[in-house]
Amino acid sequence: MTQPRLGLPNPGDGLGLREEHFPHLMSTPPENWGVDWFEAITENLLDNHGWGMRVFEHVAAHRPVVFHGVSLSIGSTAPLDLAYLGKLRDLAERFRPLWISDHLCWTGVQGVNSHDLLPLPLTEAALAHVADRVRAVQDFLGRPLIVENPSTYLEFRASQMPEAEFLARLCERTGCGLLLDVNNVHVSSFNHALDPLEYLDAIPAEHVVQVHLAGPSDHGTHLIDTHDAPVPDAVWPLYAHVWQRCGPVATMVEWDANIPAFDVVAAELAKARRVREGLPLAA
Amino acid sequence: MQEAILAASDQGARDHVRGDNRLTAEDRIHIYARSYRQRLVECLESEYPLLAGLAGPTAFQLFAQGYIAAYPSRSYTLYDFGARFADWLDAARPPGNPQAVEAIPGALARIERTRAEVHRARGVEGAGPAWPGIDPAIAELLAMAGTRRFYRPDSMRLLALPFDFSEMLAGGEPIPPRPDPTLLAVARANYRVSCLPLEPWQYDWLVLLPDDPAQAVPADAAVANWLPFAVAQGLVASV
Numbered sequence: 001m002t003q004p005r006l007g008l009p010n011p012g013d014g015l016g017l018r019e020e021h022f023p024h025l026m027s028t029p030p031e032n033w034g035v036d037w038f039e040a041i042t043e044n045l046l047d048n049h050g051w052g053m054r055v056f057e058h059v060a061a062h063r064p065v066v067f068h069g070v071s072l073s074i075g076s077t078a079p080l081d082l083a084y085l086g087k088l089r090d091l092a093e094r095f096r097p098l099w100i101s102d103h104l105c106w107t108g109v110q111g112v113n114s115h116d117l118l119p120l121p122l123t124e125a126a127l128a129h130v131a132d133r134v135r136a137v138q139d140f141l142g143r144p145l146i147v148e149n150p151s152t153y154l155e156f157r158a159s160q161m162p163e164a165e166f167l168a169r170l171c172e173r174t175g176c177g178l179l180l181d182v183n184n185v186h187v188s189s190f191n192h193a194l195d196p197l198e199y200l201d202a203i204p205a206e207h208v209v210q211v212h213l214a215g216p217s218d219h220g221t222h223l224i225d226t227h228d229a230p231v232p233d234a235v236w237p238l239y240a241h242v243w244q245r246c247g248p249v250a251t252m253v254e255w256d257a258n259i260p261a262f263d264v265v266a267a268e269l270a271k272a273r274r275v276r277e278g279l280p281l282a283a
Numbered sequence: 284m285q286e287a288i289l290a291a292s293d294q295g296a297r298d299h300v301r302g303d304n305r306l307t308a309e310d311r312i313h314i315y316a317r318s319y320r321q322r323l324v325e326c327l328e329s330e331y332p333l334l335a336g337l338a339g340p341t342a343f344q345l346f347a348q349g350y351i352a353a354y355p356s357r358s359y360t361l362y363d364f365g366a367r368f369a370d371w372l373d374a375a376r377p378p379g380n381p382q383a384v385e386a387i388p389g390a391l392a393r394i395e396r397t398r399a400e401v402h403r404a405r406g407v408e409g410a411g412p413a414w415p416g417i418d419p420a421i422a423e424l425l426a427m428a429g430t431r432r433f434y435r436p437d438s439m440r441l442l443a444l445p446f447d448f449s450e451m452l453a454g455g456e457p458i459p460p461r462p463d464p465t466l467l468a469v470a471r472a473n474y475r476v477s478c479l480p481l482e483p484w485q486y487d488w489l490v491l492l493p494d495d496p497a498q499a500v501p502a503d504a505a506v507a508n509w510l511p512f513a514v515a516q517g518l519v520a521s522v
Contacts, residue, residue, distance in 0.1 A: 043360045049405040049438075051474040071359035084359045109285055113356045114319050115364075118284065154311035155301045193303065221305045222314065 002206040005249060006144055006177045008099055011064045012036030013269040014252040015262075022055045024262040030062035034266050037098070039252050042069035046087045056095075065097050066210070066250075068179075071113060072102035074133050074147070075120040078109045085140050092141065098250075099209055101146035101179045104130070104167065121156035122166045131173040138174065146209050148179035151187040151216070151225030163188070164202035171207040178203065180246070181212035182238045183231065183254075187223040196238055200245065208246040213239060213272060214254040228257035231268055236275050243276050284312075289355060291316040323351045323364060330365045331395045334388055336457035346372060346388065362403065369393040381445040382462040390444045391460070394452070397440045397469045398476050406438035406471050407520040431521040432499035433510075435492040438471040439518050443486070452478045472517035479516060485509065489518065496522050 014037040015021075025033065038059050045056060045067070059065065071084065092100060105117035120126050137145050149167060161169075167178060180203060189196040215229030231239075231253065243249070253268040271281050287293060293309035300308035324347045328335050335343045350371050356364045373389035380386070444467060446460035466486040468479045481489070488506050493499060499522045502510055513519045 043362075046360060047362070048403045050403045050471070052403070054408070054474060081359060108356075111357045112285065112289070113358060114285065114288060114315075115322055115356060115361055116288070116315060116319055118288075118315065153306075153314040154308070156299055157301055158299070191306075193305075221310075224314070224318075 002175075002204075004206050004246075005209045006175070006207060008144075008177065008209050009064075009250075010248045011098060011250050013272060014039055014066075014250060015265055015269065016041070016068075016252065016254045016256070017056065017059060017065075018256070018259055019052065020259040021262045021265075022051070025059060026055060033063070035063070035269065037064040037066070037250065037252075039066050039068045039254075042067045042088060042091070042100070042102075043071055045091055046084075060095050065095060067092065067095075067097045067100045068148075069100065069102035070115070070117065071107055072137065073105070073107040073113075074102060074137065074145075075104060075118075075126065075130050076106035076109055077129070078111070080133060080136060080140075082140075085137065089141055092143075099146045099177065100141060100143065101148055101177075101210065103148045103150045104163075104170075105150045117150040119150065119152040119154060119156070120166075122159040122161050122163060124160060127161075127166055127169055127173075131170055134170065134174040134176050138176065144175060144177050146177040146179050148181050148212065149184050149188075151181075151184040151191075151223075153191055153222060153224070155192055162194075162199070162202065164199045168202060168204050168207075171204050176207070177209035178207045179210045179212060180208045180242060181214070182242055183212060183214040183216060183235050184225060186232070186235050186238060187216050187225050191222045197241060200238060200241055203246075205246040208242070208249055210250045210252060211239070211242060211246075212252055212254055213268065214256075226257055227254045231271065233281075236271070236281065239272065240275050240278075247276070284315075287312050288316045288319050291320070320348070320351060322361075323347070323356065326361050326364055327368065330399050331368065331392055333395055333451060333455070333457055334391045337391065337451075337459070338388060346375075349375065362399070365396060365399070369396055386445060387460060390446050391448060391451075393442060393444070394448060394467070394469070394478065397442060398478070401438050401440060401469050401471050401476050404438040404471070405436070406474070407436045407517060408472075408474055432501050433492060433519045433521050434496050434499040435489060435494045436517065436520045437494065439489075440469045441481075441486060441489055442467040442469065448478075449480060468516075468518050470517040472515060477516060479518070485513075492519065496520070 015035050017038045017040045040056055044052060103117045108114045134145055149163060170176060185196050185199050189199060213231045214227045215231050216223040217226040217228060251272050253265055255265045274281060293312045296308040296312045300311055302308040327347045350368055353371055354367050369389050369392035372392050376385040444465045447463040447465045448460045451458045466481040468481050470477055470479060488503060
């Protein structure tokens with residue numbers, strides 16, 4: 001039987017490292033950060049020899065870190081970008097992140113990068129294709145890849161299975177881990193009129209290594225995963241459900257636009273702690 | 284699907300994408316198409332804030348949309364996306380007078396792109412000062428004696444421009460430039476990026492410096508007085 005979290009540690013409650021918070025992190029003693037670990041966007045670190053890298057070195061010297069990528073394009077039919085993977089492996093050797101994650105998506109073909117997390121047709125053929133690529137990436141990096149469920153705004157007619165089943169079977173075939181983005185489950189379920197609890201219950205709990213929380217924007221007919229607001233009320237019960245099934249597991253808040261002060265983002269983590277303890281959100 | 288997103292075309296969407304009573308297949312494709320353009324426009328706005336301010340939102344949108352269509356991103360990182368924006372702006376303007384008003388966007392974009400590159404370039408921070416706490420006069424003597432050899436760090440770039448943007452660069456406000464040829468160094472010291480006007484002799488000396496520390500050269504006696512300033516501003520590094 002697979003160990004919980006694939007045997008990977010639970011570092012506690014983390015935040016995404018964002019440029020807007022660099023002054024706070026560099027002027028505040030690490031013991032006062034109030035955050036257990038940090039997630040850095042892989043592409044922000046690659047080829048960076050400037051202030052961003054200096055801040056990351058400081059953060060990584062004081063807290064565990066993980067790498068979270070947006071350009072692996074694991075679902076693409078284009079060949080894997082070995083130059084990108086080589087730089088990622090070098091970066092991982094230098095900083096020893098607890099794990100490396102990216103998304104179940106494709107970002108482009110024929111050399112183009114849309115810089116978006118585009119959805120896959122969830123077919124048997126796509127599953128076999130993605131599983132081959134996950135195995136190749138894991139062999140290259142020498143560690144399990146942690147795959148995140150994306151927010152999606154469309155479904156393909158060709159799809160043959162729900163996304164949660166696709167991920168569960170991907171885990172079974174490759175031994176990869178999961179970064180379960182609870183907000184993305186909320187967004188995709190709303191956009192496709194699905195039951196988020198059914199989705200969560202189909203996820204193999206022992207493969208969940210990390211949880212994401214974030215705030216989407218409401219466009220009436222659909223939600224968009226903008227990471228520009230507090231975690232909405234509808235997501236907290238889903239998080240409580242995930243914690244019951246998969247916890248304890250590393251929990252992280254993402255905030256990528258209209259980024260408020262560090263303490264405001266950290267306060268979302270405090271809410272997560274209250275939810276886990278069965279307390280009301282407001283103290 | 285990629286073609287549909289890049290061209291914002293929904294042709295054939297219903298054959299492949301499910302729609303419902305809230306959002307049609309076409310609506311769903313357009314969510315991705317809008318998001319694609321918005322992300323890249325925001326990337327350019329963030330990298331070229333002075334140009335965005337000087338051009339105004341309508342003209343900047345035209346520039347950005349034209350560039351996105353001409354050069355879709357082909358890199359794993361958005362930091363590379365704006366790399367050809369200045370060249371594209373120059374190529375898109377009518378040929379002729381290099382100091383025509385139509386040449387301003389390309390020249391300004393060149394400065395802003397260079398600043399972005401210098402922010403992330405390999406710098407000399409942590410290498411220690413060439414002459415810590417030393418009097419500039421003694422530094423001059425040291426340089427003249429050839430005890431140090433110099434090179435051009437990657438975190439320093441040189442620009443020869445047909446306009447003088449110094450007022451805009453000093454205040455960060457989109458003030459139109461004067462049509463005066465200007466020599467500029469964009470350099471980083473202690474992780475701060477500055478745009479520094481250069482005299483022709485300073486520019487010429489920096490152009491000739493090697494960019495490889497292994498090929499560093501002794502200082503020219505003519506630049507000795509200027510060297511402590513140049514080192515402090517990150518214009519040159521020494522071994």
